[in-house]
Amino acid sequence: MMDRRIKKTRNEIKHALLELSSKKGINQVSVQNIVDHANINRATFYYHYKDKKDLVDKIEEETLEGLIQEIRLPDDQIKTFEDIVYHSILASLEHVKNCEDVYTILLSDNGIMNFRSKMLDTIKKSIRESFEPLEKKNIKIINDKSYLVNFIAGAHLSVIIDWVNTGLDKEPTSLAKQMASILTEGVKVKFH
Numbered sequence: 001m002m003d004r005r006i007k008k009t010r011n012e013i014k015h016a017l018l019e020l021s022s023k024k025g026i027n028q029v030s031v032q033n034i035v036d037h038a039n040i041n042r043a044t045f046y047y048h049y050k051d052k053k054d055l056v057d058k059i060e061e062e063t064l065e066g067l068i069q070e071i072r073l074p075d076d077q078i079k080t081f082e083d084i085v086y087h088s089i090l091a092s093l094e095h096v097k098n099c100e101d102v103y104t105i106l107l108s109d110n111g112i113m114n115f116r117s118k119m120l121d122t123i124k125k126s127i128r129e130s131f132e133p134l135e136k137k138n139i140k141i142i143n144d145k146s147y148l149v150n151f152i153a154g155a156h157l158s159v160i161i162d163w164v165n166t167g168l169d170k171e172p173t174s175l176a177k178q179m180a181s182i183l184t185e186g187v188k189v190k191f192h
Contacts, residue, residue: 010048012038014059017052018101025110026056060115063102064122070095071126081141084130086180089156092123093172096160100168107164116157123153152183 016038020029031052035045049055071088096103106115127149131141141148159179163170181188 006048009040009044012040013045013048013055017055017059018105021105021110022101025108026105026112027110056112059102060106060112060118063099063106064118066099067092067095067119068122068126071123072129079137080139081134082180082184084127084134085152085183086176088126088130089179090172090176092156092160093163093176096164097168097172100164103160103164107161116161119160120153120157123156124149127152155179155183 013034016034017026017029020033020037029052031042031045034052034055035042038045049058070091105111107119128145131145134141156179159175163175
């Protein structure tokens with residue numbers, strides 16, 4: 001169990017990085033900026049993190065670990081392909097909304113570009129793992145799974161990036177329903 005003071009100091013350091021990054025971009029923030037903003041000394045910063053990259057890496061790891069925990073469904077809740085799609089999309093959107101400050105920085109144009117790639121890999125892994133319970137129930141996905149995983153994960157991440165960049169302008173349930181409907185039923189059209 002982590003000491004409360006250590007946890008508090010690490011949160012202050014992370015908060016300082018995120019707040020400063022929202023103003024001038026993560027690459028423009030220095031360790032000195034962080035320690036000044038968090039009102040700590042450099043030795044305290046270096047006690048917790050090797051450097052700014054280490055701090056950013058830890059934030060990315062925590063964020064993606066939180067994401068994977070949220071979108072992983074228990075096997076007994078997976079009965080159809082639609083279950084996988086809707087519930088994992090909804091869980092991911094709710095996670096992003098709950099961690100809005102982190103995702104706004106990391107997914108922005110001034111954020112960490114390889115974070116998008118790491119997030120895509122995390123989503124792909126979750127989708128691949130969610131196919132296993134279906135197969136155990138003798139539900140076979142006919143499509144080429146590698147392309148299907150890439151398609152779903154790519155669309156999923158693209159929508160999340162756009163959603164974050166537009167200020168999370170839609171409710172997670174509404175957006176999840178739209179995405180799940182497109183992925184399971186196809187695009188709906190209306191002729192005049």
